[in-house]
Amino acid sequence: QQQVKQSPQSLIVQKGGISIINCAYENTAFDYFPWYQQFPGKGPALLIAIRPDVSEKKEGRFTISFNKSAKQFSLHIMDSQPGDSATYFCAASLTGNQFYFGTGTSLTVIP
Amino acid sequence: DAGVIQSPRHEVTEMGQEVTLRCKPISGHNSLFWYRQTMMRGLELLIYFNNNVPIDDSGMPEDRFSAKMPNASFSTLKIQPSEPRDSAVYFCASRPQYNEQFFGPGTRLTVL
Numbered sequence: 001q002q003q004v005k006q007s008p009q010s011l012i013v014q015k016g017g018i019s020i021i022n023c024a025y026e027n028t029a030f031d032y033f034p035w036y037q038q039f040p041g042k043g044p045a046l047l048i049a050i051r052p053d054v055s056e057k058k059e060g061r062f063t064i065s066f067n068k069s070a071k072q073f074s075l076h077i078m079d080s081q082p083g084d085s086a087t088y089f090c091a092a093s094l095t096g097n098q099f100y101f102g103t104g105t106s107l108t109v110i111p
Numbered sequence: 112d113a114g115v116i117q118s119p120r121h122e123v124t125e126m127g128q129e130v131t132l133r134c135k136p137i138s139g140h141n142s143l144f145w146y147r148q149t150m151m152r153g154l155e156l157l158i159y160f161n162n163n164v165p166i167d168d169s170g171m172p173e174d175r176f177s178a179k180m181p182n183a184s185f186s187t188l189k190i191q192p193s194e195p196r197d198s199a200v201y202f203c204a205s206r207p208q209y210n211e212q213f214f215g216p217g218t219r220l221t222v223l
Contacts, residue, residue, distance in 0.1 A: 041216070041217075042217075043204070044154070046211055046212070046213075049211070089154060095209075096206070097142070097159060098159075098167065101154040101155075102153070104153060104154075
């Protein structure tokens with residue numbers, strides 16, 4: 001059973017547009033929800049993360065929206081740039097040890 | 112800081128051969144994770160260590176897989192014997208405290 005479901009699988013956005021990636025989780029005990037960015041040939045890198053006691057976290061052009069009752073969280077990339085083209089993974093963690101990853105979203109930002 | 116170091120970056124081997132992947136975590140990090148990434152299954156946690164002790168190896172697919180962490184600065188993931196379905200990118204990650212983990216560049220394994 002997949003603990004974290006991610007959509008869409010791929011996304012194409014015009015430069016300057018908003019990219020939105022959604023994730024849903026099963027286990028209400030999860031207490032940490034990070035997003036990772038991965039470029040080809042590289043390992044995933046932490047982009048932004050949130051804990052379930054807040055509904056939104058913003059860092060620059062990246063925002064996580066968190067809906068605890070719906071067990072959903074999403075990544076919003078404002079003013080998307082070609083350099084944002086990468087694969088994005090959401091994840092959920094229990095006590096910071098066991099991490100469950102979504103299947104990834106391939107984002108392409110068209111100039 | 113050099114980050115998490117993995118070697119080799121690429122490995123091509125024949126079915127039945129032993130494969131050893133190596134990882135050097137970031138100095139001072141007390142947790143280490145091994146992941147496998149494939150197109151079909153995405154990113155899967157294989158095993159993780161806290162203070163060099165294996166805590167959860169439930170993600171290790173079969174007895175052919177084994178992992179060790181003899182000291183705080185080195186870990187290995189061994190596959191013996193290797194099979195074509197083991198072909199994947201294997202990532203090592205380390206973590207200093209809670210939650211945030213830093214990934215290495217990965218080892219791309221191809222088993223022919």
